[in-house]
């Protein structure tokens with residue numbers, strides 16, 4: 113990796129990988145400039161809203177428009193561990209294994225896509241990857257260099273804090289989400305998988321997924337596999353942008369449904385689907401619904417909603433404080449999303465047949481969690497949540 117100089121940036125436009133521009137790295141910062149050839153292409157799109165389609169250098173720090181291509185909490189931990197030192201933002205951006213990089217934006221140094229990883233691990237290596245992830249999570253010293261390298265190969269730019277890895281399954285790129293070695297109060301992974309099932313049953317788009325039990329040091333652990341939605345079946349990359357990038361927000365800034373819906377509607381994404389996701393999320397207590405947990409894929413010249421991901425139930429409580437506010441309000445309940453003004457914002461009417469479908473889907477919660485390996489305890493923790501969710505729907509039908 114060069115410590116200074118010109119880094120080519122490519123994306124996928126009309127199905128072709130094309131040069132979009134260059135990152136110019138200086139000693140202390142970096143800027144990006146579109147290539148004239150890209151600006152002249154029909155249907156050229158801005159790599160991020162904060163990188164307007166015009167010639168000339170644009171700063172990329174401190175608010176990094178490429179943050180979806182850079183490692184997040186978990187990725188940073190692994191990268192710095194593999195490097196054995198603290199890395200600056202550009203090194204982190206360029207250090208991600210190219211094979212697993214999110215979306216279609218790629219970075220090239222001297223004609224080589226960086227970081228030039230040695231591929232992504234296969235499923236047969238996953239138990240070892242999980243063991244190493246546990247060691248990193250526990251902050252263990254003396255992890256062998258070889259195993260850290262393998263974990264690094266598996267760790268792309270995928271955001272989020274939960275330990276995870278990219279993995280090749282039958283030639284396709286999947287994301288594997290791991291249980292934490294300590295600190296989960298219930299089977300979070302089984303519940304996340306169950307929620308994906310329930311959303312599919314409620315007609316909400318989710319990626320293909322399944323759970324598998326892995327035995328690590330004699331302990332059975334549930335791993336959730338989700339197929340990467342930013343890859344076509346032939347492996348081609350699909351541009352991806354998180355809602356955080358779309359709204360030019362930064363981590364920890366919160367966010368608001370009002371801005372998300374407005375952006376989605378202006379860009380032609382499906383606001384009816386967004387309303388269904390909001391209703392689903394508020395019913396199951398998906399409080400960690402921040403802007404990085406919503407995203408868009410570029411299809412046919414516009415940004416559409418990506419399949420839903422990272423939706424997790426929480427036990428029933430007196431009130432749910434959501435990361436994503438609705439018109440400034442973070443304590444949200446179903447009634448907020450059935451308010452006429454809010455329905456108007458989403459361009460929606462209450463759809464009783466969908467609400468019945470949703471209620472039937474939620475009735476399967478315990479069965480789906482059990483099918484993914486949740487214990488009686490893990491299921492009981494959520495019982496009240498799903499009962500109340502179905503009662504809430506009944507009241508408006």
Ligand SMILES: Nc1ncnc2c1ncn2[C@@H]1O[C@H](COP(=O)(O)OP(=O)(O)O)[C@@H](O)[C@H]1O
Nearest residue numbers: 270271272273274319338339340341404421422
């Ligand atoms: N099926 C998927 N395909 C492609 N990218 C995904 C997929 N699921 C999640 N991601 C990306 O990976 C990031 C981390 O995944 P997420 O499930 O949110 O993990 P965490 O629980 O650690 O937040 C997401 O923010 C999103 O950018």
Ligand SMILES: [Mg+2]
Nearest residue numbers: 272404405422
């Ligand atoms: Mg997440």
